[in-house]
Amino acid sequence: MDITFHNVVASSKLEEGLNLEELALKWEGSQYEEKEFPGLVIKFERPKAAVMLFSSGNVVCSGCNSLEEAKETINRTAKRLRDLGLEVDSNPEVTFQNMVAFTDTGKDIDLQELAMSLGPENVSYGDKEAKNPMIYTHSNGVRFEFHNNGKVLASDSSEPEELSETMEEVVNEHILKKG
Secondary structure (H helix, E strand, C coil), X not given: CCCEEEEEEEEEECCCCCCHHHHHHHCCCCECCCCCCCEEEEEECCCCEEEEEECCXXXXXXEECCHHHHHHHHHHHHHHHXXXXXXXXXXXXXXXXXXXXXXXXXXXXXXXXXXXXXXXXXXXXXXXXXXXXXXXXXXXXXXXXXXXXXXXXXXXCCCHHHHHHHHHHHHXXXXXXXX
């Protein structure tokens, strides 16, 4: 089963007490609107990601497609802060918060049949704007979104192995074994 990761969210602590107003002036292309959002937002093109720096020194990176990209983006942020004269660790500890796994089963999914297989009491349905995906939360907390076109998303885990193993288990047992 081909599983890809998207929107990896990671965080780190870079330095105590960042002056975001000053950083916004020095970091070209950054966005800081204190009344709208309490962090400095920096967008990267490669990898395509957004970093949010907070005055506490905490940093959150989102939008990367792998754990490695998220760590690399946080390290690039730390390097840029060092270049701006701040004393920041050159290899900050990065904690992974969440990620989304995706697979395409290659076949249409009968959502009503799948709901019966998973237990109707264990599923709900998303809004019509999302084309009515079926939502299921596994016993380990991994949240699934099933679409009738065969696409499956899984999230709410910071461990890629757990996400992959749970996705393979659920898809193999409840979708692919059905023929």
